[in-house]
Amino acid sequence: MLLRAESLATTQAIAAALAGVARPGDLIVLAGEMGAGKTAFAQGFGRALGIDEAITSPTFTLVHSYPIPNSKHTLHHADLYRLDTTGDVEELALHELAEFGGIVLIEWGDVAAAAIGDHLEVRLEHPDDDDHDDEAGDHDGGDDDHDVDEDEVDEFGLDGARLITLEPTGPGWAGRWDRLATVMESFRC
Amino acid sequence: MLILGIESATEQVGVAVGGHEGVIATFEVTRGRRHAEILTPAIEFVLRNADVDVSEIGCVAVDIGPGLFTGMRVGIAAAKAMAQALRIPMIGITSLDLLAFPSRHTDRVVVPVIDARKSEVFWAMYRQVPGGVQQVSTPTVGPVDELVADLLARSQEALLVGDGAERYRDEILDGYRCEIDAPVHPSPGALVQLAHAKALREEWVRPNEIEPIYLRAPDAQINWATREQRA
Numbered sequence: 001m002l003l004r005a006e007s008l009a010t011t012q013a014i015a016a017a018l019a020g021v022a023r024p025g026d027l028i029v030l031a032g033e034m035g036a037g038k039t040a041f042a043q044g045f046g047r048a049l050g051i052d053e054a055i056t057s058p059t060f061t062l063v064h065s066y067p068i069p070n071s072k073h074t075l076h077h078a079d080l081y082r083l084d085t086t087g088d089v090e091e092l093a094l095h096e097l098a099e100f101g102g103i104v105l106i107e108w109g110d111v112a113a114a115a116i117g118d119h120l121e122v123r124l125e126h127p128d129d130d131d132h133d134d135e136a137g138d139h140d141g142g143d144d145d146h147d148v149d150e151d152e153v154d155e156f157g158l159d160g161a162r163l164i165t166l167e168p169t170g171p172g173w174a175g176r177w178d179r180l181a182t183v184m185e186s187f188r189c
Numbered sequence: 190m191l192i193l194g195i196e197s198a199t200e201q202v203g204v205a206v207g208g209h210e211g212v213i214a215t216f217e218v219t220r221g222r223r224h225a226e227i228l229t230p231a232i233e234f235v236l237r238n239a240d241v242d243v244s245e246i247g248c249v250a251v252d253i254g255p256g257l258f259t260g261m262r263v264g265i266a267a268a269k270a271m272a273q274a275l276r277i278p279m280i281g282i283t284s285l286d287l288l289a290f291p292s293r294h295t296d297r298v299v300v301p302v303i304d305a306r307k308s309e310v311f312w313a314m315y316r317q318v319p320g321g322v323q324q325v326s327t328p329t330v331g332p333v334d335e336l337v338a339d340l341l342a343r344s345q346e347a348l349l350v351g352d353g354a355e356r357y358r359d360e361i362l363d364g365y366r367c368e369i370d371a372p373v374h375p376s377p378g379a380l381v382q383l384a385h386a387k388a389l390r391e392e393w394v395r396p397n398e399i400e401p402i403y404l405r406a407p408d409a410q411i412n413w414a415t416r417e418q419r420a
Contacts, residue, residue, distance in 0.1 A: 040409050081416065087408035093258035095306055100259075111411050117307045 001180070003187040004127075010187070011037050011124070011162050012044025017183040018070030018122070018166075019048035021176055024073045024101045027094060027116055032124035037162060038107045042077050042126060045105060049075055054089040058107075063092060065102075072101055079107040086115040117169025125163045163189070190247030193232070193271070193387060194380035196258030197224045197264030198284040199303065199352055206239050206246070208385060212378040219374060224263040232267070246275060248393055250384030252375055252400040253281040255311040255328065256303055260334040261401050269396040278393035285328055285377035288351045291317040293322045295370045297346040297368075302361075303351035305330050310337050310353035311404055314343070317367055321386075328403045333357045337364035344377060369410035382415035 005011040022028065022045075030038040039057045046055045050069040058064040058079045066075045076097045083089055089112040098104045109116055110123070164187075166180070173180070181188075191213075196203040202224045205215035214235045215394065218227055237242065251268035254261045261284075272279045286300030294319055303311040310333055314326040329339070333353075337360075340347055347367040354361060354369045361369065 035193075083411060084413075085410055087339045087405060090405045091258060091403065091413070096257055096259045103229065111413060 001166040001184060002189045003163060003166065003184055004091050004189045005187065007161070008037065008040055011041060011164065012047070014164055014184065014187050015041045015044030017187075018050035018180070019045045021180050021183060022103050024103055025098050027098050027104045027106060027109075027119040029113065029116065029119050030107045030124070031110035031121055031122045033126075035108045036124040036126070038124060042105050042107070045077055046077070048155065049103075051075060063094075063097075065097075068103075074102045076102050076104040077107075078109075078171065080112055081108050085114075086112050089115040089126055113169065118172050119168075120173055121165075121167045121169065123165040123167070124140060125165075127163050190388070191241060191245050192250050192280075192384050193236075193246045193250045193268075194250045195228070195232070195264045195268045195298065196252040196287070196375055196377040196380050197258045198252040198254045198261040199258070199374045200260070201374035201407075202227050202231065202260070202372075204228070204235045204379075205377035206235055206241055207378070207381040212381050214241075215376070216382075217374075217377065222260070224260050226265050228263055230273075243275065244294040246271075246277065248272075248278055248279040248280060248384065248388050249275075250282060250380050251399065252284050252287060252380060253399060254284055255305070255330070255404040256375075257283050258274050258308075258401075258403065265399060267403055269399060269403060272396045274385045279392050279396050279399050280387050281354070281399045282376045282380055282383050282387075283328070285311065285313045286322075286325045287321045287379045288372060289324075290314075291372055291376070292348055292350060292386070293317055293320075293371075295348055297348045298325070298351045300336075300340070300341065300347050300367075302336065302349055302351045302356075302357075304351075304356050305404075308332055310336055310357065312339070312351075312353070314347075321383075323355060328402070328404055330406070333360050334364065337361060341364040356402065371386045 043055045051066045058077050059081050063078045094104050191208040194205040201219040205212050207247050209215050216231050216235050238356040238379045242320050249268045249272040251265055285301045292299045299315040305311050313324055313328040315322040316325045349369045352373050355373050358369050
């Protein structure tokens with residue numbers, strides 16, 4: 001599912017809409033370059049669940065946990081950026097956090113997708129950044145006149161437009177996909 | 190000398206205390222999965238009701254897994270903290286040993302099977318020996334069909350125990366004819382009994398030598414093309 005946000009506020013509105021459909025047991029991977037808005041997405045997501053506490057990047061603590069008000073559930077916000085091996089990722093036992101009443105958001109989770117298991121991937125990209133994920137580095141022809149320099153990727157403003165792709169792995173989201181499509185209707189490209 | 194046993198490697202959290210007179214008090218909660226919240230009050234409750242002063246404890250025994258990573262860490266951390274503070278030794282026993290021990294009187298192969306999540310199980314095989322059971326296959330983690338293949342390869346009369354056997358009962362019985370029975374969870378009482386036998390032989394260790402058994406898939410380096418580029 002491909003979505004477009006024109007501003008940070010819209011990115012967070014998309015996060016809030018996703019939070020409305022998410023449920024305990026979900027693992028949600030937040031993918032995208034440095035500065036793509038992964039933590040901002042988590043903030044919009046948490047606020048929609050009624051979490052007042054400031055949601056900050058868990059890069060150095062690995063996992064932050066926030067009780068979800070008026071429920072027995074917990075939002076866990078993880079960041080794999082400092083980890084080096086899939087064993088490190090497994091030791092976090094993110095699926096256990098999900099299984100026991102947790103919704104787990106995992107920044108940089110795409111690098112260790114196999115160690116995470118079934119999940120929903122949310123990929124945040126700058127609209128001009130289409131071919132940066134292409135490992136081969138091949139520019140795909142003449143119609144890309146922006147030609148963004150690799151080193152400038154960090155410098156696009158946080159409050160900018162984003163392309164957001166939602167992609168499920170495993171059967172967990174199949175039953176909710178239509179509902180998700182409905183709540184995301186106004187953001188579809 | 191009394192032994193305090195702490196067991197939290199599965200959905201159950203349990204505490205027991207005992208010694209040469211056997212297990213004198215035990216406490217188990219199998220529902221709710223609030224290991225961190227339950228464990229310390231449970232230790233206090235068991236000691237108080239058994240009329241045991243903390244100074245009478247000579248050794249802390251703990252279940253070192255395999256099992257729930259989040260669960261067993263709570264128990265191992267609490268057990269180490271108590272042993273450090275009381276300056277007493279520790280005994281670590283695997284959850285598989287604990288599950289097999291109550292079935293020590295059967296002449297079948299005893300196979301404890303623990304739910305490893307993500308459609309996998311931990312298992313090992315045990316045989317009766319005088320005074321207990323002995324492991325005859327090394328602990329393994331894998332999908333349920335690998336367990337069934339292992340059982341078929343050995344083709345022996347088997348008794349399966351543990352929450353993994355319970356959860357995948359139908360799948361296992363479809364593949365191999367065997368009996369699946371209690372216990373579902375390792376018991377803190379068995380932990381104290383097994384630890385007592387080891388304590389008599391002075392088979393204890395220092396707290397820093399106790400490590401959890403994770404038994405996970407082979408480790409691999411994360412492909413950090415993105416991060417290295419930034420560094």
